[in-house]
Amino acid sequence: MTTRPDSQNQLDALRSEIERRNPAQPEFHQAVHEVLDTLAPVLAARPEYAEPGLVERLCEPERQVIFRVPWQDDQGRVHVNRGFRVEFNSALGPYKGGLRFHPSVNLGIVKFLGFEQVFKNALTGLGIGGGKGGSDFDPHGRSDAEVMRFCQSFMTELYRHIGEHTDVPAGDIGVGGREIGYLFGQYRRITNRWEAGVLTGKGLGWGGSAIRPEATGYGNVLFAEAMLRERGEDLEGQTAVVSGSGNVAIYTVEKLLALGANPLTCSDSSGYVVDDKGIDLDLLKQIKEVERGRISEYAERRGASARFVPGGRVWEVPADVALPSATQNELDENDAAALVRNGVKAVSEGANMPATPEAVHLFQRAGVAFGPGKAANAGGVAVSALEMAQNHARTAWSPARVEEELAGIMSHIHTTCHETAERYGAPGDYVTGANIAGFERVADAMLAQGVI
Ligand code: NDP
Ligand code: 2IT
Numbered sequence: 001m002t003t004r005p006d007s008q009n010q011l012d013a014l015r016s017e018i019e020r021r022n023p024a025q026p027e028f029h030q031a032v033h034e035v036l037d038t039l040a041p042v043l044a045a046r047p048e049y050a051e052p053g054l055v056e057r058l059c060e061p062e063r064q065v066i067f068r069v070p071w072q073d074d075q076g077r078v079h080v081n082r083g084f085r086v087e088f089n090s091a092l093g094p095y096k097g098g099l100r101f102h103p104s105v106n107l108g109i110v111k112f113l114g115f116e117q118v119f120k121n122a123l124t125g126l127g128i129g130g131g132k133g134g135s136d137f138d139p140h141g142r143s144d145a146e147v148m149r150f151c152q153s154f155m156t157e158l159y160r161h162i163g164e165h166t167d168v169p170a171g172d173i174g175v176g177g178r179e180i181g182y183l184f185g186q187y188r189r190i191t192n193r194w195e196a197g198v199l200t201g202k203g204l205g206w207g208g209s210a211i212r213p214e215a216t217g218y219g220n221v222l223f224a225e226a227m228l229r230e231r232g233e234d235l236e237g238q239t240a241v242v243s244g245s246g247n248v249a250i251y252t253v254e255k256l257l258a259l260g261a262n263p264l265t266c267s268d269s270s271g272y273v274v275d276d277k278g279i280d281l282d283l284l285k286q287i288k289e290v291e292r293g294r295i296s297e298y299a300e301r302r303g304a305s306a307r308f309v310p311g312g313r314v315w316e317v318p319a320d321v322a323l324p325s326a327t328q329n330e331l332d333e334n335d336a337a338a339l340v341r342n343g344v345k346a347v348s349e350g351a352n353m354p355a356t357p358e359a360v361h362l363f364q365r366a367g368v369a370f371g372p373g374k375a376a377n378a379g380g381v382a383v384s385a386l387e388m389a390q391n392h393a394r395t396a397w398s399p400a401r402v403e404e405e406l407a408g409i410m411s412h413i414h415t416t417c418h419e420t421a422e423r424y425g426a427p428g429d430y431v432t433g434a435n436i437a438g439f440e441r442v443a444d445a446m447l448a449q450g451v452i
Helices: 005-021 026-045 054-058 107-123 144-161 178-193 212-230 249-259 282-290 295-301 333-341 357-365 379-392 399-423 428-450
Strands: 063-072 078-089 094-099 130-135 167-170 240-242 265-268 271-275 305-309 319-321 346-348 367-373
Touching: 005 026, 005 054, 005 367, 026 054, 026 107, 026 357, 026 428, 054 428, 063 094, 063 107, 063 144, 078 094, 078 107, 078 144, 078 167, 078 271, 078 282, 094 107, 107 399, 107 428, 130 167, 144 282, 167 379, 167 428, 178 367, 212 249, 212 346, 212 367, 212 379, 212 399, 240 249, 240 333, 249 265, 249 282, 265 357, 271 295, 282 295, 295 305, 367 428, 379 399, 399 428
Parallel strands: 094 130, 094 167, 240 265, 240 319, 319 346, 346 367
Antiparallel strands: 063 078, 078 130, 265 271, 271 305
16 A cells, blocks of 8 residues: 555644644644554545545544632632543544543643544444543542532533533543542532433442443453464463553453463552562552552552562563553653563553553564554443443443453454554554544544534
8 A cells, every 4th residue: 555645744734733723732742643643544545534624623622621620628728620621523422531630631631632532432333422521630638528529519510511412421540430429419419310321430339330440451451462362372371560550450450360461560650569479459459449548558568579669660570561551651762672671572551642652663663562542441431332321221231241242342443453454554553553443433424424
């Protein structure tokens, strides 16, 4: 397949224009560049996609909402945070994507996450558009009552922008079952509607889906295994390094153990633990899910096999497989070089954009199987879409049924990315495969629906 230079010129011009019109949003630029860098072959092969305005529309959110979130702490002091919801693309279904509560959240970060979400959601094959939101609120060290008041204030503005047919938020960093509960309660109170499908990640007893908490981590491990199988291997007996110790990391560890692999590490923003005997899942869950403690406590309580490395990065620990599951740009070129030096075979992104572009290129040059987040971590949002389907039908599926559906969706995503990469002359390149396959699905829907 030859690439027409004019497709590349068109993409380069668009890239410059996006940088000019969205200043000081480096993460958004990074996410857009990574996609535009892979689209030239598909624009050359399918001239209808090169139609002026299509890619431009795809890179411009349909709607961006920014709002004030005032709340009172337990001492009565008033805090003023900023809330965001970026409704990026609804060609395939209602906007769908998580809410992130973290002090680093700003418009550029929410836009990068929303942009990624559009392609990710398309790859699931389900009827969901892409969006993302959140706030620069920091939940660390806040009491349940403070988190509740914050969530209530946040929803008091957000409610007017969302709905089961419009926009369906869920969790992300700093937003889990507790926060979704408070947000749902306030939505129900304001609207006087039992509208279960307005949020996903709900509790099992009130509209949540089985396997939603597990889905992102489980799905990423299934994706890593599918990549290994392409090379005649599987996860049995392989060592793994996992970063993070939140929702995605915990269920990554759980699935690795279930498939006979040996997860050696976990981390949080203070450093990492390495456990020569493999991570003790019960202890990890007790510290992180129940006590909301720090990862150093794991090493203190585990005994001789584990140690805490303050400020360190898990990528210096030798392993067969790496599963970054904390945050964007947590794995740079030096980390990638260390992993390659230590013989890593596969890297699969549980987090969104955790590997820098330089790290990704290094893995690809070294022949390491690399699964980009928009494919590898799509299991979470896929089960969110299954939660919406169950809510709509007023039913609840068994854990076994949801897990089977999840496995089928991850296998479909892997095959789609693999085949698309081959079709466009980039065999084994899951980045190109994921970007083009996601793009084709959204672009077809946008072309059919006219210039809007
Ligand atoms: P959690 O809040 O449950 O956990 C986040 C973990 O990452 C914590 O251990 C946290 O440590 C660490 N972390 C977060 N930010 C930073 C930072 N800036 N530097 C160092 N460590 C950091 O979030 P999730 O597990 O839900 O999300 C993890 C990643 O997975 C994110 O990139 C998210 O976008 C992505 N993702 C999540 C999905 C979901 O369904 N939840 C679905 C798909 C992707 P600390 O507590 O010290 O901050
Ligand atoms: O990044 C993601 O895909 C998520 N945080 C989950 C989104 C969702 O709607 O379940």
